[in-house]
Ligand SMILES: [Zn+2]
Ligand SMILES: [Zn+2]
């Protein structure tokens with residue numbers, strides 16, 4: 001009898017793949033078996049309809065699974081199977097396994113959750129093969145219950161019957177449980193004293209609606225939750241010392257979101273998806289939440305309930321939304337252990353709603369925004385990580401570890417041509433985040449069965465912690481250390497995302513270390529993946545006091561204008577209009593002027609992000625940065641209200657043989673317009689448009705010179721929809737194909753992916 005061995009790779013573990021194979025086999029009278037090999041699913045099949053069987057495997061797959069490859073071969077086999085079986089997982093493995101991300105509660109479970117007659121009625125940990133935690137609870141592979149944190153909750157008899165029945169939705173659903181055998185919730189007060197209440201969720205809603213701030217441990221992390229009223233938001237801001245950064249809100253359903261925000265079909269699809277990210281949508285004219293929720297911004301991050309706990313919360317309240325923000329000390333990783341939550345959030349949360357299932361791998365909510373109909377990841381984390389990118393076109397056999405940049409770090413493990421980008425790690429200049437990075441690497445290496453690396457890729461910056469960690473790890477693994485320029489990594493991701501091998505692109509962001517040792521961030525680069533060439537940039541400007549200028553962008557504005565104003569006139573202008581934006585007022589203005597005169601401690605930058613910040617300061621929109629991107633986000637929001645077409649004249653110069661866009665004359669015109677009484681929103685629009693068109697023009701010139709017909713745009717600046725669209729229009733009008741990130745972060749969240757691509761491609 002013909003025997004066929006079928007091997008399926010992809011997201012095929014923990015998603016009901018084997019019972020699905022079982023059902024198809026039964027239907028087609030196929031005998032043999034299916035088993036998990038840790039890295040893949042193997043099927044041995046005998047029967048008449050083998051061809052149809054193989055075809056059905058790829059077409060009738062479970063909703064959550066993803067097939068990367070399906071291979072089959074005839075094998076010698078003396079045994080005749082009389083039945084089809086699902087075998088236990090085998091520990092032997094090679095290649096890489098793909099662990100599914102955490103998934104939002106499914107429709108079937110939701111129905112049971114709300115059904116009084118169901119034995120899981122109102123059970124906050126309801127889950128099945130199609131939903132629930134995966135990545136955040138898995139300790140090692142193959143993905144089986146005893147290798148997850150569910151191992152502390154042995155199944156009760158009833159659950160075990162479901163678990164063992166291949167025809168049941170909970171067959172081998174590793175997170176399945178019920179109120180007899182699963183985790184449970186407990187409420188604590190601010191002093192960590194337990195509060196005994198029959199229904200801790202209902203009680204929590206009462207506390208929330210009374211204006212208390214609660215820390216709630218969920219599936220892959222912990223949230224701070226509160227009512228969306230001014231007094232409570234300000235209380236939360238005060239306790240977190242988070243002055244202006246917008247908070248995302250969770251709202252019970254689309255109908256409710258519609259009452260305060262606009263969303264189109266794509267945004268709706270993302271909101272409802274099993275990945276369930278925060279989606280940044282536009283406030284509508286009926287928006288009436290207090291301004292303190294997302295000060296000055298024209299948009300707001302919203303998310304639908306994704307865990308059973310969230311659904312139950314909204315079942316008990318009439319509030320249209322709750323603030324839902326990652327529970328962390330700013331800059332540090334989210335707290336996930338009960339003891340840490342109680343001790344570290346003491347004084348921040350008034351009450352705590354915790355459960356006793358451990359989180360192995362924290363995963364912040366993902367954040368997406370659509371720019372002109374194209375999905376832009378602001379943060380790619382829960383629901384997406386660690387689903388890999390297929391990088392086989394660059395390499396099949398190199399093992400690579402790429403460590404990202406410094407802020408907004410993710411890391412990437414490339415193995416067997418699959419690029420596993422980690423969840424959001426954060427700012428690695430904080431000790432705890434740095435430790436989270438190290439733990440994250442160990443964990444992801446473990447669940448992808450990666451024991452060695454050929455290459456370790458890091459940023460070129462000599463002082464990043466990720467760089468020194470890279471040096472250490474490359475020595476430990478005997479791997480070659482590869483340094484990849486920041487914007488080159490951005491460009492490589494863009495090329496991969498759009499399947500091109502050569503392009504000219506604009507890399508516009510806050511900062512990336514350049515090969516001339518200055519801070520780049522408004523660059524025109526040619527890139528063929530293995531190498532790059534700098535074709536143009538914004539004019540180099542001096543940053544008095546370096547990073548201090550980032551926090552207090554008025555210092556930078558003063559520097560930009562230093563050469564285009566007479567000294568006394570400049571001093572007068574700043575003392576009259578901008579003195580409030582300097583911490584030490586007049587004294588500081590004079591000090592900065594002296595610094596500029598002496599050319600002392602004034603590192604050079606071509607950052608576009610900093611120029612947008614300066615426009616924002618010049619217009620009095622944002623004088624001090626309290627969170628990353630604040631000044632330019634507010635600028636975008638103010639500009640979005642303008643319908644004017646007033647323009648700023650652009651001037652281009654040469655610097656070290658490359659064309660540069662003169663940003664000093666842009667800022668000078670911004671100030672003149674403002675002082676001539678042009679509306680702030682109109683100048684804001686003209687200012688950001690000038691930067692966009694200036695970069696667009698240099699990109700077109702560069703692409704023409706290089707004879708390349710694709711122009712791309714990447715870097716955090718391109719989350720700004722107006723800038724992105726201006727560049728697109730300018731470039732397309734001149735006959736070029738315009739590309740941008742569409743399945744990756746435009747910001748630094750995908751630097752590690754780019755580093756992996758560049759380093760492999762060079763070796764490959
Ligand atoms: Zn389910
Ligand atoms: Zn049970």
Ligand SMILES: [Zn+2]
Pocket residue numbers: 486490509510511512715716747748
């Ligand atoms: Zn960047």
